[in-house]
Each structure stands twice: as C-alpha cells, then as structure tokens.
Amino acid sequence: MYPLGVNTWVWTSPLTNADLAVLAPRIAHWGFDVIELPVERPGDWDPDRAAELLASLGLAASVVLVMPPGRELVAAASVAETQDYLRHCVDVAVTLGAPTVSGPAYASVGRTWRMSPDERRSVYAELRENLKPVVDHAADRGVRIGVEPLNRYETSVINTVEQALDALPENCGLALDTYHLNIEEKKPSDAVRLAGSRLAHLQVCGTDRGTPGDDHFDWPDFAAAVGETGYDGPLVIESFTAGNATIATAASIWRPLAPSQDALATDGLAFLRTLTR
Numbered sequence: 302m303y304p305l306g307v308n309t310w311v312w313t314s315p316l317t318n319a320d321l322a323v324l325a326p327r328i329a330h331w332g333f334d335v336i337e338l339p340v341e342r343p344g345d346w347d348p349d350r351a352a353e354l355l356a357s358l359g360l361a362a363s364v365v366l367v368m369p370p371g372r373e374l375v376a377a378a379s380v381a382e383t384q385d386y387l388r389h390c391v392d393v394a395v396t397l398g399a400p401t402v403s404g405p406a407y408a409s410v411g412r413t414w415r416m417s418p419d420e421r422r423s424v425y426a427e428l429r430e431n432l433k434p435v436v437d438h439a440a441d442r443g444v445r446i447g448v449e450p451l452n453r454y455e456t457s458v459i460n461t462v463e464q465a466l467d468a469l470p471e472n473c474g475l476a477l478d479t480y481h482l483n484i485e486e487k488k489p490s491d492a493v494r495l496a497g498s499r500l501a502h503l504q505v506c507g508t509d510r511g512t513p514g515d516d517h518f519d520w521p522d523f524a525a526a527v528g529e530t531g532y533d534g535p536l537v538i539e540s541f542t543a544g545n546a547t548i549a550t551a552a553s554i555w556r557p558l559a560p561s562q563d564a565l566a567t568d569g570l571a572f573l574r575t576l577t578r
Contacts, residue, residue, distance in 0.1 A: 306335025474501025
C-alpha cells in the first residue's frame with residue numbers, strides 16, 4: 302500500500318503553528334500516514350516546531366511550494382528571489398525529513414500568455430537554466446523537486462506530462478495531480494505511465510476538486526498505471542476550503558465540495574484504502 306496523506310489546504314490557508322497544532326493530531330488520529338505542508342510565506346509556521354510535533358504523532362511530511370504573483374522562473378525580473386524561496390522550501394523539507402518539494406515551479410498560478418513554438422522553446426530553455434540550481438541544491442540535500450503541470454486556466458507554461466518532460470532538467474522529477482490530469486490529458490493513466498521513473502509526488506482529489514472516489518475518474522486504471530511506474534511515495538489528498546477568501550478565489554472554489562472538510566478527508570482516506578489495498 303502507498304502511504305496516504307492530506308494537505309492542510311483542505312482546512313486552512315495560510316498554515317500557522319496554531320493551525321498545525323490542532324490539525325496534525327486529528328489527521329494522525331484518522332489514520333493518515335502523511336501530512337502535506339504548504340510553504341506560502343517563509344515564517345508562517347516553524348519547521349523545527351512542526352518536525353517535533355509530527356515526530357510525536359508518527360506522521361511523515363511532504364512539502365508543497367506556492368507560486369503567487371511575483372514568484373517567477375521565466376520571463377520575469379524576479380527569478381533570483383524565486384530561486385531563494387525555492388531553496389528555502391528545500392531546507393524546510395530537510396528539517397521535516399520530507400523527501401520531496403512539489404508544485405508549479407515555473408510561473409505564478411494564473412499567469413497565462415500566448416506563445417509561438419519558438420517562444421515556447423525559449424521559455425523552456427530559460428526554465429531549465431533557472432531551475433537547475435534549485436534542483437541541484439535539493440539533490441545535494443537528498444530532496445527531490447517535483448514540478449507540477451497545471452491546467453490551461455492556471456498556466457500556459459506546462460499543462461501536460463509531455464510538456465513537462467520537454468521543459469524540465471533531466472534530474473528534475475514530476476508531481477502529478479489527478480485534477481489537472483483529468484482536464485489536460487487524453488488519458489490520465491497514459492500520462493502517468495509516460496512520467497515513469499520521473500514521478501516524484503502524487504496528489505489526488507475528485508474531478509470536481511472534492512473527495513477522491515466520489516466522482517467519474519477511472520481510479521482503478523490510474524492505480525494500475527502508478528504501480529507500473531514503480532512509484533512508492535504517498536497519495537496525498539489536495540483540496541481547498543470555500544471558507545477562505547484568498548485560497549477560494551485562487552482555486553475557484555465557490556461552493557462546498559463535500560458535507561464538511563473533515564468528511565472530504567476521511568471519506569477520501571477510506572476510498573484510497575480500498576484503491577491501494
């Protein structure tokens with residue numbers, strides 16, 4: 302069985318020490334193996350304090366990066382600052398013992414622009430150059446970067462696994478999310494197989510961003526494809542709460558996606574256990 306996890310975005314954003322002190326024991330009590338921690342702004346929560354808490358609860362960690370306006374690795378003036386932020390995320394992962402740092406490490410979410418084939422080749426070359434120092438920093442510390450393709454409404458840079466393999470340095474992993482796979486890939490399971498050994502992290506949710514399993518996604522085919530890649534990391538539920546104005550707007554969450562956020566997590570956990578048994 303794969304380790305099963307949940308992202309704290311299901312309940313809150315930005316994460317704080319106080320939030321984590323409440324959420325982590327509940328997440329452990331429900332039977333999750335992994336808690337996924339977003340680094341929205343350095344200093345929102347204390348990695349050393351978090352590491353002690355998670356160790357006391359027997360929870361492993363994964364780390365996700367966040368790309369709001371101003372964090373850019375291509376076609377922008379803020380590349381150096383973004384690289385510093387990404388290196389900080391890697392150092393947080395080291396403190397937590399997390400094996401990966403995942404997310405759309407190329408451009409801010411919501412930034413889109415049209416590109417000719419030549420312009421896209423240039424952007425990808427720039428991305429490889431600007432991402433390489435971060436990937437190397439991570440590799441030196443035993444952490445793997447997983448770059449996440451997003452759907453067409455959230456980025457115009459990397460939408461598919463095929464594009465990611467073209468755009469990224471060879472030693473950079475991929476992070477895949479069933480929500481984006483369902484929108485962008487002809488067949489999500491084939492995209493997972495294409496990622497192969499480059500697969501570094503997996504996030505799961507329903508096709509409406511709600512509870513995994515309470516939707517039309519072909520979960521058995523997806524699970525079979527994941528097994529073929531040799532991936533042994535966690536399956537982490539990532540969804541969001543409509544109760545937080547900032548994140549609800551960013552993720553276009555305009556209505557509740559489950560009877561409660563707790564139900565989204567626990568029902569999703571129950572389904573994933575049947576899927577990976």
